[in-house]
Amino acid sequence: MERLRRRLPPLTALVVFEAAARLQSFTLAAQEMCITQAAVSRQIRQLEEHLGNPLFIRNHRSVALTTAGQRLFGAVDESLERIAQASTEIRGDASDAVTIAATICMSTYWLMPRLDAFQQEHPNVALRLFALDREVDLRAENVDMAITCGSEGQRHGVRMAHLMDEELVPLCSPAYLAGRVLREPGELLGERLLNLDREHWRGFNWAVVDWAAWFDHMQVRGTLPAARLAFNNHAQQIQATLDGRGIALGSPRMLADLLASGRLVEVLPQRLNTRRGYYLAINEHSTRPRAVAELQGWLERVSHAAMA
Template sequence: MLRKKLPGINGLVTFEAAARYLSFTQAADELCVSQAAVSRQIKRLEEQLACPLFLRVRRHLELTKDGQRLFQAVTMGLGHIGSVCDEIRRTQATDQITIASTLAFSTFWLMPRIRAFQQQYPHVKVHVIATDKASELRSDKVDLALTCGNSQLQGHETHYLFSERAYPVCSPAYLESRKAPATPEDLLQHRLLHMDEQLWDNIGWDAIDWQAWMQHFGVDAIDLPSGLTFNNYPMLIQAVMEDEGIALGFEHSTGDLVAKGKLVALTDKKWDTGRGYYLAIKSNLVHNPDVQALSQWLLNNY
């Protein structure tokens, strides 16, 4: 029944262009047809509706009241159809999934899970962006993002992964010639490794550093032992594994290394910082089968 009430789609598309430009010539150029073809389409549409849609006033076209009503309706209708078609194309024809996270999160948490995912879903192409810049983590080019401390990201569906826990770590060899610290205060007698404060600023997160960790456990940390400072977390952990000193480990990043005996967790003081980690999925991609497969894999294997 709806089809019988509607004029042909070609006529409506032609009318929309002619009404937008108020020119049959410009409409013809946009549609790659002749001016005569535009005139025929408009005439046929006016016959179907039994009313004029354009008036010629002093060599210029103007819309009649009925033409204005139709133009408003057609513009809204075609605009909505175009938006839905674009969304369907993006949803169904994703050549690859782009997932972004910090350099540390990508190195220590994401990559082992991506490798396992690829073995199960070899046909799914995944593009990993490892970055410590907030703007790149929130780029429109990113389909899935692993974020910290923010459960809501506009235009995304978010899923909670886990809370952030920080604790001191060192290499097994570091302790061979040293007494293991038994309390947070004992750490002040050791070589502590640090993260560059600029890193936290770039990511846009509040710093979780030695001073914050010490203060949480009631230790006066005004004069912290000096040690090497690094501008990215994987380099910091590499230095720890090479016996350079003690660093703050984060459970999601260093947990596997501790479990494998490559790092040692010092003291039983784990600070739950109150921040959470989340998987953010673009809202228009939540029904994409490949995106669903990857997101469910990450949510089930954290």
């Protein structure tokens, strides 16, 4: 064991290297590990001196792995994952439940109403639901699956499966219309329009698609009404819509239950196809692959059946 330890690089430096290589940024690695960027640079330099090879190509605002760095990252990534998996198995993994994450709105109005039916069909699969309006690192946060919005893309250790396309349509409560009928997109310029706060969502993978984009797609020219209410999460916006506070853009597929019950109505039939969709992001390193596969298959069947 002593001879082995003499051959190993400094272990702290390896952990710092893994973060920097995965994020391709010394700055982001420092933020993730709650240390300074200088400390990250120092650990990487110590590791490079130990190995006698550069691990990163340092550009002005970014870094990239050298061939040696790619080789080391593959070994470190696999080794840390095996340690994490063994640790999870040893501590019992919090009742062995499948953890699924989704935005607050998706969790509230689409996912939760369907989970009872899933558990009736699969009574042996326990579930944990995380409602989070942020990006989730599946591996670091030990999350088995997440519903994300955007393009399919590719992520290391994550498999993507299409759930539904995103189309946006003006929605409101019947009480808001009070018997009125709107016939043309331009008529909405005189209505109370509810907005998502763009600044809050800046930098997220799912950028806000707002009224300006909808009116532009409908070729409506005119001055948008001032945003009297803006919300930092879509669930609040939909709740305000249910309360009759105004008209919001929403996904008929996500909010299908509210539309079917009549609590929400489509103000106009014109829809904006955002050219993005909702995807299941599946952690390929989950310790519960069978239960995850059952939940994935069930969610895909439910979603695709609704679109048929």
